[in-house]
Amino acid sequence: MNFPADRVHRRLQRRHGRSGLPSGQKFYRIALAGNPNSGKTSVFNALTGQHQHIGNYPGVTVEKKSGIVQVDDNIVEFIDLPGTYSLSAYSLEEVVSRDFVLNEKPDVVIDILDSTNLERHLYLLLQFQELGVPIVGALNMTDEVEAKGVMIDSEQLSSILGIPFVKTIGSTGAGIERLLEVALKVAEGQLSSQKRHLNYGKQVELAHEAIIDALMLDESFKERYSLHWIAIKLLEKDRDAIRKIENEHRLAAIVLQAAKDWRERLEKEFDEDCEVIIGEQRYAYIHGAIKETVKIAKRRQVVDFTESIDRIVLNRFLGIPVFLGIMFVIYQITFKLGNPLSDGVSIVFTHLSLFLTRILPAGPLRELLTNGIINGVGGVLTFLPLVVLLFLGLSFLEDTGYLARAAFVMDKFFHIFGLHGRSFIPFMISTGCAVPGIMSARVLANQKDRKVTILVSPLMMCGAKAPVVAMLVAAFFPEHATLIFWNIWLFGWLMAFVMALIFKQSLFRGAQTPFVMELPPYRLPTVKNVFIHMWEKSSEYIKKAGTVILAASIIVWFLLSYPKVPTRTSDLSAENVPAIEYSFGGQLGKMAEPVLRWAGFDWKIGISLIAGVAAKEVIISTLGILYGIEAQLSSDQLHVDFMVKNEIKNDQQYSPLIAIALMVFIMIYIPCIATLAMVKKELGSWKWPLFQVGYTLLVAFIIAVGIYQIGGLLGLGG
Amino acid sequence: MSAEITECRVVQLSEIESGKSFRVVRINASGEIRRRLLDIGFIKNEPGRVIREALLKDPIEIEIKGTKVSLRRSEARLIDAEELD
Numbered sequence: 192m193n194f195p196a197d198r199v200h201r202r203l204q205r206r207h208g209r210s211g212l213p214s215g216q217k218f219y220r221i222a223l224a225g226n227p228n229s230g231k232t233s234v235f236n237a238l239t240g241q242h243q244h245i246g247n248y249p250g251v252t253v254e255k256k257s258g259i260v261q262v263d264d265n266i267v268e269f270i271d272l273p274g275t276y277s278l279s280a281y282s283l284e285e286v287v288s289r290d291f292v293l294n295e296k297p298d299v300v301i302d303i304l305d306s307t308n309l310e311r312h313l314y315l316l317l318q319f320q321e322l323g324v325p326i327v328g329a330l331n332m333t334d335e336v337e338a339k340g341v342m343i344d345s346e347q348l349s350s351i352l353g354i355p356f357v358k359t360i361g362s363t364g365a366g367i368e369r370l371l372e373v374a375l376k377v378a379e380g381q382l383s384s385q386k387r388h389l390n391y392g393k394q395v396e397l398a399h400e401a402i403i404d405a406l407m408l409d410e411s412f413k414e415r416y417s418l419h420w421i422a423i424k425l426l427e428k429d430r431d432a433i434r435k436i437e438n439e440h441r442l443a444a445i446v447l448q449a450a451k452d453w454r455e456r457l458e459k460e461f462d463e464d465c466e467v468i469i470g471e472q473r474y475a476y477i478h479g480a481i482k483e484t485v486k487i488a489k490r491r492q493v494v495d496f497t498e499s500i501d502r503i504v505l506n507r508f509l510g511i512p513v514f515l516g517i518m519f520v521i522y523q524i525t526f527k528l529g530n531p532l533s534d535g536v537s538i539v540f541t542h543l544s545l546f547l548t549r550i551l552p553a554g555p556l557r558e559l560l561t562n563g564i565i566n567g568v569g570g571v572l573t574f575l576p577l578v579v580l581l582f583l584g585l586s587f588l589e590d591t592g593y594l595a596r597a598a599f600v601m602d603k604f605f606h607i608f609g610l611h612g613r614s615f616i617p618f619m620i621s622t623g624c625a626v627p628g629i630m631s632a633r634v635l636a637n638q639k640d641r642k643v644t645i646l647v648s649p650l651m652m653c654g655a656k657a658p659v660v661a662m663l664v665a666a667f668f669p670e671h672a673t674l675i676f677w678n679i680w681l682f683g684w685l686m687a688f689v690m691a692l693i694f695k696q697s698l699f700r701g702a703q704t705p706f707v708m709e710l711p712p713y714r715l716p717t718v719k720n721v722f723i724h725m726w727e728k729s730s731e732y733i734k735k736a737g738t739v740i741l742a743a744s745i746i747v748w749f750l751l752s753y754p755k756v757p758t759r760t761s762d763l764s765a766e767n768v769p770a771i772e773y774s775f776g777g778q779l780g781k782m783a784e785p786v787l788r789w790a791g792f793d794w795k796i797g798i799s800l801i802a803g804v805a806a807k808e809v810i811i812s813t814l815g816i817l818y819g820i821e822a823q824l825s826s827d828q829l830h831v832d833f834m835v836k837n838e839i840k841n842d843q844q845y846s847p848l849i850a851i852a853l854m855v856f857i858m859i860y861i862p863c864i865a866t867l868a869m870v871k872k873e874l875g876s877w878k879w880p881l882f883q884v885g886y887t888l889l890v891a892f893i894i895a896v897g898i899y900q901i902g903g904l905l906g907l908g909g
Numbered sequence: 910m911s912a913e914i915t916e917c918r919v920v921q922l923s924e925i926e927s928g929k930s931f932r933v934v935r936i937n938a939s940g941e942i943r944r945r946l947l948d949i950g951f952i953k954n955e956p957g958r959v960i961r962e963a964l965l966k967d968p969i970e971i972e973i974k975g976t977k978v979s980l981r982r983s984e985a986r987l988i989d990a991e992e993l994d
Contacts, residue, residue, distance in 0.1 A: 276945075281941040307975070310974055311974050314948070464943075466944060466947070467936070470944075505970065598979070599963055599970065600963060602979075602981070603964070603965040603967045604965075606981070703942075706980065706981045707942075709949070710970060710977040710978060
């Protein structure tokens with residue numbers, strides 16, 4: 192095996208030389224743990240460089256990043272655990288982290304700590320130590336803490352906690368080399384990292400020992416878990432630990448009874464819940480350790496930049512305007528810069544397709560290649576500039592620490608609809624395009640909030656629906672075009688909020704998830720980290736979403752192209768009938784006419800709406816084809832627009848009332864295929880995009896029928 | 910212990926004005942929210958400060974254990990605190 196080595200490792204290699212034979216290679220697994228905002232990502236990037244692999248933890252949608260590199264003669268796999276504050280059983284991320292350590296037993300866990308806030312960060316480290324795994328602590332952001340005139344005696348801290356500590360600066364890479372060296376020494380057993388647990392005080396320790404005694408009754412259970420950890424978790428009434436006992440301990444009843452008795456005893460003594468007692472003891476222990484190791488050398492007056500910025504950014508009255516301004520900039524960068532690039536990609540593929548049409552003989556193969564595959568690949572790649580630019584903006588928001596502020600500023604309003612303040616970001620991005628919009632829903636840490644947001648985001652007016660709505664408005668309401676258009680735009684937002692509220696009250700009912708979150712100090716992101724983040728997300732989009740979008744667009748193309756017009760027909764009029772009418776999609780559109788009539792739609796609209804599932808802007812060109820507008824001109828979008836507008840305006844079948852019903856229908860009904868593929872990718876199952884197809888179709892139909900029927904009764908039908 | 914607390918004015922954290930300091934007395938909740946508050950540092954006798962509130966007086970920003978955290982007012986209502994001068 193030959194793994195490319197990063198700069199840090201090359202330096203290490205130079206120092207140690209390449210001794211030993213390749214057969215002497217050892218394989219180590221090192222997990223990276225840490226609170227959010229501890230600088231864990233930059234340490235991970237410094238350790239693994241470009242060699243990162245993104246996947247999921249088995250069976251869940253929690254993202255798992257890992258990277259394999261060669262260090263000296265060792266192969267080391269780094270696994271980035273989710274950033275959490277604690278290791279309780281309340282969140283998926285926390286359960287994933289601790290189960291990874293318990294089941295996979297990595298050789299070492301490196302815990303990254305923000306040195307400027309040791310107390311809070313040691314709280315997590317000690318919980319990892321309790322899991323019974325060797326720990327190395329990285330005292331990160333050492334530069335910041337020293338600038339404040341605070342000295343941390345890392346030797347003393349090491350001897351109190353029994354864990355090696357290394358000072359690092361993640362953003363510059365300082366100390367990372369040493370951190371790796373120490374971690375490998377611990378992995379090799381040359382340096383000790385004690386697996387003991389912290390002292391919870393006399394009474395708790397007594398209970399703890401007694402529960403361990405009960406746990407010892409099952410020999411095989413003892414092998415599997417750190418009994419210290421299980422005993423503490425049982426005192427905390429941790430539901431996951433209780434489940435482990437129920438399923439895996441031979442004498443579960445005895446153990447659980449002992450845990451219950453001791454809990455009750457402690458609760459009586461302390462007049463407090465056990466979970467609280469243990470949390471408080473943990474903090475008390477840390478407080479003691481810090482008192483002995485952290486010295487304020489000379490108190491330096493440091494300007495609190497974070498507070499100065501927050502005075503403006505979080506100001507009661509300025510907060511929302513500042514937020515909208517920042518969103519405006521991100522939106523403009525994504526779409527104003529991205530759309531011309533997308534168009535460029537699209538033109539390249541159109542030309543490629545034309546070129547192949549010229550050189551290949553006509554037939555199903557040529558059609559599959561040009562209209563099916565090349566169109567599909569082009570469809571995937573046109574979104575790429577948007578995805579890249581969006582993640583440039585988002586990683587900037589996230590890395591600076593502003594994202595948490597965005598939620599602070601917007602939360603009240605969004606909470607009314609059961610959403611989180613951060614839902615604004617995917618909503619806003621979706622008004623440009625739902626594909627990057629749905630990706631941006633990752634800013635929501637809570638899975639319920641994220642699902643609801645993803646389900647309703649495609650209801651926004653996106654860049655593809657806009658020209659269709661604009662065309663209809665221009666055709667039927669030439670005098671109030673702008674007003675009607677913006678009302679339809681707002682209607683998209685309204686629907687998103689209403690549907691979110693409905694979903695929160697029905698499908699996603701249940702206990703409120705806490706909003707409590709840290710507002711981290713502002714920090715300047717490093718160019719390297721922003722680019723690694725962008726690269727990851729873009730390649731992920733191509734690999735995961737791209738393939739699904741491609742497959743889906745080929746299927747839709749097939750349904751709209753086959754079966755072909757029968758060739759041997761001698762009927763002249765049949766020759767003038769567009770091929771699409773004969774296709775499966777066309778037949779479906781015609782079949783649906785009796786139902787669509789309730790909303791005032793005819794079969795032409797039916798077929799166009801079906802074609803629109805491929806991409807919403809296709810609705811116009813499909814109508815064009817059905818009206819017999821010359822296909823060659825379809826490259827000239829403005830011309831097609833104009834012609835279609837005139838055709839439907841003069842078509843006696845339609846009225847302004849039908850136009851309204853149609854616009855509303857287009858806003859709500861089935862998201863485009865690329866969006867559905869993205870939803871599948873983000874939520875990990877076809878269940879959600881299929882549900883989305885169902886509910887949007889139903890709601891769109893009900894509202895469109897309502898408008899047409901009630902409008903008709905009120906005499907607006909003429 | 911309880912006698913000592915009754916001496917001071919114990920209120921819900923949500924009632925403490927911006928700019929005022931406080932000391933945590935207890936959390937009146939259970940389950941996930943209690944654990945979150947505990948983990949983030951709302952433990953007995955911990956001092957803190959209310960920094961500011963958002964436009965509609967909700968959420969609020971609080972400094973505790975050297976970090977700024979944001980809480981919904983409904984969550985702050987679950988914390989008993991005594992105001993410090």
